[in-house]
Amino acid sequence: MSLAHTNLAPRAFDSELAAQYADLYTRVSDRITPDEWAVHLPYIDAIRSLKSLRRAVVLAHNYQSPEIFHGIADVCGDSLALAQRAADSSADVIVLCGVHFMAETAKILSPDKTVLIPDSDAGCSLAESITAADVRLLRQRYPGAPVVTYVNTSAEVKAESDVCCTSANAVHVVESMDADTVIFLPDKYLGKYVATQTRKRLILWEGSCEVHERFTGAEIRSLREPGLSVLAHPECPPDVLEEADFVGSTAAMTGAIRDGKMDRVLLITECSMADNLAIEFPSVSFTRPCNLCPHMQRITLPKVYRALRDMAPVVEVDAEVARRARRAVQRMLDIGRREAA
Numbered sequence: 001m002s003l004a005h006t007n008l009a010p011r012a013f014d015s016e017l018a019a020q021y022a023d024l025y026t027r028v029s030d031r032i033t034p035d036e037w038a039v040h041l042p043y044i045d046a047i048r049s050l051k052s053l054r055r056a057v058v059l060a061h062n063y064q065s066p067e068i069f070h071g072i073a074d075v076c077g078d079s080l081a082l083a084q085r086a087a088d089s090s091a092d093v094i095v096l097c098g099v100h101f102m103a104e105t106a107k108i109l110s111p112d113k114t115v116l117i118p119d120s121d122a123g124c125s126l127a128e129s130i131t132a133a134d135v136r137l138l139r140q141r142y143p144g145a146p147v148v149t150y151v152n153t154s155a156e157v158k159a160e161s162d163v164c165c166t167s168a169n170a171v172h173v174v175e176s177m178d179a180d181t182v183i184f185l186p187d188k189y190l191g192k193y194v195a196t197q198t199r200k201r202l203i204l205w206e207g208s209c210e211v212h213e214r215f216t217g218a219e220i221r222s223l224r225e226p227g228l229s230v231l232a233h234p235e236c237p238p239d240v241l242e243e244a245d246f247v248g249s250t251a252a253m254t255g256a257i258r259d260g261k262m263d264r265v266l267l268i269t270e271c272s273m274a275d276n277l278a279i280e281f282p283s284v285s286f287t288r289p290c291n292l293c294p295h296m297q298r299i300t301l302p303k304v305y306r307a308l309r310d311m312a313p314v315v316e317v318d319a320e321v322a323r324r325a326r327r328a329v330q331r332m333l334d335i336g337r338r339e340a341a
């Protein structure tokens with residue numbers, strides 16, 4: 001699949017290229033300036049051509065910047081949606097615009113596909129907070145307690161787990177466990193939130209998201225105004241969630257805005273998401289204290305272009321680790337499908 005003899009270098013920005021993508025720019029122009037567009041568009045155009053050539057699909061997390069989210073993604077969503085679409089995709093190649101554990105999850109579910117991540121240093125403070133050895137020690141300490149693990153973890157940690165969950169389905173997954181005590185890993189704030197929604201006893205870990213833990217209840221109170229709806233992600237600390245009108249995953253927050261006829265929204269999550277939603281819901285006014293995820297921001301259009309051009313970096317997961325991790329992820333997807341049925 002060498003591209004040595006193809007002519008897919010980004011074209012120079014000119015009026016012809018601008019006219020070709022005029023509709024797309026109209027859609028994103030509130031968030032991307034004309035000067036930025038002149039830089040982004042040649043890459044958007046080249047990446048779209050490379051996607052066809054490689055039979056590739058681009059999956060983008062809700063925290064990706066607007067030029068990726070609206071410019072090149074075939075599938076956008078939260079971790080759960082990306083995991084499901086990775087499993088269902090018939091493409092040969094998956095480009096994961098998100099962080100490393102998401103690309104690993106795609107590989108776990110699609111072992112025969114080539115999975116690319118544009119920057120293999122795109123990590124996650126939650127995924128780095130726990131190891132497989134930690135999970136084995138917890139099992140020894142709480143024998144018989146099932147291990148429910150947030151998808152924001154390495155493949156090795158997933159392989160030691162009974163079932164995975166996302167912030168969208170964490171309560172349902174915990175409730176589905178046939179045990180009174182559940183080990184819930186690794187996000188202590190998501191765990192504390194889930195504990196308020198279930199009668200089960202949760203054993204928690206000291207992990208946290210470096211983006212969401214920076215929000216405070218005092219910050220939300222200082223931004224409160226009449227008519228403002230406050231939506232917060234459950235990775236935030238409890239004093240933030242107490243101030244929120246709605247607590248949910250990125251997908252749940254999007255659904256609440258779509259269904260809720262909200263005029264003004266304070267979005268307490270990674271702030272690229274507010275940019276993307278402002279494009280999707282132009283009649284809604286968004287306020288957001290801007291906490292960006294430095295790992296998500298590592299993914300850029302030039303890196304996506306190079307990944308598809310060079311077919312690298314490729315994400316690999318040890319076959320035995322992948323087999324055991326797949327069982328935990330698949331069990332989560334099965335719980336979700338049973339509920340949807």
Ligand code: SF4
Binds near residue numbers: 209
């Ligand atoms: S926003 Fe938080 S949980 Fe998500 S990738 Fe960044 S550090 Fe990890």
